Amino acid sequence: xxxxxxxxxxxxxxxxxxxxxxxxxxxxxxxxxxxxxxxxxxxxxxxxxxxxxxxxxxxxxxxxxxxxxxxxxxxxxxxxxxxxxxxxxxxxxxxxxxxxxxxxxxxxxxxxxxxxxxxxxxxxxxxxxxxxxxxxxxxxxxxxxxxxxxxxxxxxxxxxxxxxxxxxxxxxxxxxxxxxxxxxxxxxxxxxxxxxxxxxxxxxxxxxxxxxxxxxxxxxxxxxxxxxxxxxxxxxxxxxxxxxxxxxxxxxxxxxxxxxxxxxxxxxxxxxxxxxxxxxxxxxxxxxxxxxxxxxxxxxxxxxxxxxxxxxxxxxxxxxxxxxxxxxxxxxx
Numbered sequence: 001x002x003x004x005x006x007x008x009x010x011x012x013x014x015x016x017x018x019x020x021x022x023x024x025x026x027x028x029x030x031x032x033x034x035x036x037x038x039x040x041x042x043x044x045x046x047x048x049x050x051x052x053x054x055x056x057x058x059x060x061x062x063x064x065x066x067x068x069x070x071x072x073x074x075x076x077x078x079x080x081x082x083x084x085x086x087x088x089x090x091x092x093x094x095x096x097x098x099x100x101x102x103x104x105x106x107x108x109x110x111x112x113x114x115x116x117x118x119x120x121x122x123x124x125x126x127x128x129x130x131x132x133x134x135x136x137x138x139x140x141x142x143x144x145x146x147x148x149x150x151x152x153x154x155x156x157x158x159x160x161x162x163x164x165x166x167x168x169x170x171x172x173x174x175x176x177x178x179x180x181x182x183x184x185x186x187x188x189x190x191x192x193x194x195x196x197x198x199x200x201x202x203x204x205x206x207x208x209x210x211x212x213x214x215x216x217x218x219x220x221x222x223x224x225x226x227x228x229x230x231x232x233x234x235x236x237x238x239x240x241x242x243x244x245x246x247x248x249x250x251x252x253x254x255x256x257x258x259x260x261x262x263x264x265x266x267x268x269x270x271x272x273x274x275x276x277x278x279x280x281x282x283x284x285x286x287x288x289x290x291x292x293x294x295x296x297x298x299x300x301x302x303x304x305x306x307x308x309x310x311x312x313x314x315x316x317x318x319x320x321x322x323x324x325x326x327x328x329x330x331x332x333x
Contacts, residue, residue, distance in 0.1 A: 051215025
C-alpha cells in the first residue's frame with residue numbers, strides 16, 4: 001500500500017472537510033429551493049471515500065455507487081463546480097443539468113454514476129469489471145451499495161457470477177445502520193452483512209469505516225487481489241450518516257443521543273487529531289486550510305448560481321435519437 005504520510009493526512013483533512021462543507025452548502029440551498037427533488041448527503045461517511053481513493057489507481061480504476069453520490073466524483077477528479085451545477089439543474093453540470101442529485105456521471109474520470117434504483121448499480125459494477133477483464137485493461141471497479149441494497153436479489157446473482165468468472169471488482173456495502181428509516185437489525189436475522197460473501201466463498205469482512213487508514217488498508221488488499229486475477233472481495237464498511245436519509249427525513253427512528261455518540265468518532269475529527277498529535281501542521285496552517293475550503297465551496301455556489309439552465313430542446317435531443325420519432329405529439333418550442 002502507498003505509504004500514509006504527513007501529506008496524506010493533510011490532504012485527507014482538506015478533502016474530507018471540503019466534501020462535508022460542500023454537502024452542508026447543498027443542504028442550505030435545498031431549503032432555499034435552488035436544488036429540487038431528493039437530496040442524499042454523505043456527512044459522516046467521508047473516511048470511506050478518502051481511504052478508497054488512497055488505495056486506488058486513479059489512472060484506470062473505476063467507481064460506481066448508489067444515489068448518495070455527490071462527493072465521490074469530486075474525489076475521482078470531476079470539477080466540483082460542475083457537480084454543484086448539476087444539482088442546480090444547470091447546463092454546465094456533469095449531465096447538462098438533466099440528471100440532478102442522483103445521477104452524477106463522468107466517463108472521463110471513470111465514475112459511472114449514482115443510481116436511483118436501490119441495488120441497480122450492483123450488477124452494473126460487475127459488468128464494468130467483466131468488460132475490463134475481457135479487454136485486459138488491468139483495472140478494478142469499486143462497487144458501492146447501502147445496507148438496504150444488500151437485501152436485493154440482484155446482489156446474490158451478481159456475487160455468484162463475479163466469483164464464477166473471477167471478476168476484478170470490490171463490492172463495498174456502506175453500512176450506516178439504516179436503510180432509509182429501517183435499522184439493519186430489522187432487515188435480516190443477523191447484522192453481520194459481510195457474512196453474505198461466505199455463501200459464495202468470496203473473501204469478506206468488516207471494516208472500521210470511520211477511520212480512513214482502516215479503509216485504505218482493507219481496500220488495498222481487496223484491490224490487489226482483484227488486479228491479480230483472484231476475483232472479488234466483499235467489504236462491510238461500518239459507518240454512520242449524521243444527516244437523515246434524505247432532506248425530507250424526520251429521523252424519528254433514532255435519537256439525538258445516538259447521533260451525538262457517533263459524532264465523537266467523526267472521521268474528520270479523527271484525522272485532525274492525528275495532525276495535531278504528530279504536529280503535522282500549526283493552528284495557523286489549519287486555519288488556512290479551513291479558509292481555502294470555504295472559498296472553494298463559495299466558488300462552486302457562485303458558478304452554479306450564474307450558470308444558465310439548459311435549452312429545452314436539449315431535453316428532447318438526449319431522449320429521442322430518431323428525429324421523427326412517431327410518438328412525439330408535438331415538437332418543443
